[in-house]
Amino acid sequence: MFARKVAARLKPNSLMEFVDLVESKILPWLRKQEGFRDLITLAAPDGSEVATISFWDHKGNAQAYNADGYPEALNILGEILDGAPYVKTFDVVRSTFHRFPLAQPPKAEDLVEETGSAQLDYRPNETSV
Numbered sequence: 452m453f454a455r456k457v458a459a460r461l462k463p464n465s466l467m468e469f470v471d472l473v474e475s476k477i478l479p480w481l482r483k484q485e486g487f488r489d490l491i492t493l494a495a496p497d498g499s500e501v502a503t504i505s506f507w508d509h510k511g512n513a514q515a516y517n518a519d520g521y522p523e524a525l526n527i528l529g530e531i532l533d534g535a536p537y538v539k540t541f542d543v544v545r546s547t548f549h550r551f552p553l554a555q556p557p558k559a560e561d562l563v564e565e566t567g568s569a570q571l572d573y574r575p576n577e578t579s580v
Contacts, residue, residue, distance in 0.1 A: 452488070452543035453510045455517070458502040459528075459536035466498035468531050473503070477524050481505065484520065486512025506543065513540065 461469055473492060481487050486508040493502045507513040517538075525536070 452546070453507045453513045454541045454543050455505045455507070455513050456502060456539045456541065457505075457536045458500065460500050460533040461498065462531050462533045464498070465531035466494055466501070469494075469501055469528065472527055472531075476527050480520065480523075481516075484512070484516055487516070510540075510542075 470492070473490075478490060481490060488506040488508060490506075491504045493504075494500070505513070505516075507516070521538075525532075
């Protein structure tokens with residue numbers, strides 16, 4: 452399983468409009484995309500920042516959305532965003548909510564951030580379960 456986290460600042464008093472646009476325009480389209488599994492939307496208590504975490508069955512399907520659908524989502528939300536969103540991708544290595552088989556944790560060389568210059572340094576805890 453693969454996850455995309457998108458974090459953004461909102462213009463003042465835009466949280467409800469953001470939620471409405473995600474529910475009415477973006478989520479219905481996402482549900483039709485191959486490999487899409489779930490979307491979690493988070494908001495700061497004051498409504499100034501939001502984050503979405505989308506879950507995908509495979510990295511390739513998330514990348515296809517990033518190339519084809521994400522620009523359209525930005526267009527839909529453009530009027531209420533206060534600056535460019537920050538995007539980061541992750542391999543899902545454990546979830547109590549999503550049930551799926553995991554063969555092995557990803558290798559460090561597979562965990563390179565593709566949307567920016569930062570690299571993720573993955574060092575599993577030898578004693579963890």
